[in-house]
Amino acid sequence: MGAWLSAALVAPLVLTAGCAARQPDPRGERAPEVPAPSAEVLGLRLPTDAYLLSVDEIYDGEEAADLLTRQCMRERGFEWRLIDRPDFGDWRNRRRYGVIEPDVAKSFGYHHVPALLSPTEVYEEKHRRELALTPQEKKAATDEASGCQRRANDTLWRGIRYDDALAMRFSSKALAESAKDPRVLRAVRDWSACMRGGGHSYPTHAKAIGDARWDMAKPPSREEKAVAVQDVTCQERTGLVRTWFRVDSELQQKWIAAKPKEFQALRAAKRSFLERAEKVRENPGG
Template sequence: MRRISWAAGVAAVLVCAGGCGAQQGSRNAEQPLDPVPVSATGPALPLDSYMPSPDEQARSDRAQAVLERACLARFGLRWDGPGESALDIGRRMAASRQAERFGVVDPEQASRYGYQVPSWSTHNPRVGAILAARHVDVPPDVEKVLYGMTPEFGGERVPKDGCRAEAAGRLGRGAPEADRNLPARLAVQAVASTAEDPRLKPVLRAWKSCMERAGHDYASPKAASQDPLWKHHQAPSKTELTVAATDIRCQHEARYLPTLVTVTAQHQRRLMGPHTAELDRLQDQQEIRAENVTEALSTKPSHSTPAEGTWDGSG
């Protein structure tokens, strides 16, 4: 029985106490996925500092795995999972979220993928299929202790809700309670306000005029990216690549991205005002959690001998 599947992990909210990527072990040899380009995540916004960056998410997921393994070792169980691809899911999810919030604005992405989802993104069906194929069920004894499916194991009492919950508790130890989903909700509200902001109208007119001169009739970059002609294709057509490249050129000419970032940032700050106290608590929580993550990653791994019948992840 699988308590938490890879698919469920990918569908879950990115900010999760137990680590977004640390789900399953892998019996298969790891094959590297396309790397996430440095330019993909785009410009920063005020609310970003209240959400884990891709690198922070990766460290958190690795710390979660370290603490889970240490907990399991107390019961004579050795688990070498989760695999590298599982540990990378949270980082890729964070990068994918940041890369998509302004639409297609990166020249490199437009020239390679057009309006298609990049090959490194967790929103790419191919990436999801590859990651899902690499993951297997946790071995029975490990599963029982990892998820707290038994009150005791080997004569020792199992932590409430298992080693996974214990590890998550360790990473949050000493941190104040705070609404970790608040920044994402405010970000959504800021996007809606930005779409109605009159300061974008002259920019969109300039962009539309530029596109029309090139023979493309779209009301906005979003409309161009959502043209039905681009759907249901595994690879972008020459026409799509041409339109995407022109789109980026016109964005640059109209100063679309700088304006969009400035306006969005202002709306975010306005919305953050009434939530100063909650955001301060969230920042304190993140700082304490970061300290706990550093402590966990600096802990020497246990070299306990696996109990008979346990699995070491080697297949």
């Protein structure tokens, strides 16, 4: 219960799909815009994705919870400001295999950029809303035992058992296992040879990403970005990401097929939650 809340906290949200956002620079300077995802990224759809809530589905749940929270708060004599959540799209696998987009490599190197995976505006707006609450409003909204947010969450999830841990575990396990598959290892060797041809010696993809020369506390250096660009170029030449994605998908599908009842129940629970959230969004007072 409450899976959408935990997901929203883990992955700060939100940017309009197809638009760019400014990523804060550690020095306070204007940083490059975050590019929209490439066609390759949008094509990375893994079997377990169908059982896990996407950013947009999390937003649907949050919007429904906000509407229920507002209704509850009004009953207690308070207001609750709603937050606009635009459509985002499904970019969840954008960094699953590392930096794979030329534009991202050119601008950010190997740096972790939250807005590449999920936008930040909605998360920041929720934070501002909470900071603006009076002590009485905060207790009415967030009290763990009787708060309106808890009440809204219970309403949305009542009777629904959505245990996404199995799908998340299979997703993580498939990524780790696929990295050891002979087909992926062969592609990595080809990638490494390609990198040497460009003057960069890395035995594995992970070694390039984790090079100690990259200072993540500072903006990416020219050298880091140059290596990342070469990395992406070599991925394209060797088909590394295509091979890895194919093996990753095969493993996930195999494991899902081995537990049909569990995954059918998970899909049904997800569908029930989204249908309930949609009814609230269509008729918040009903």
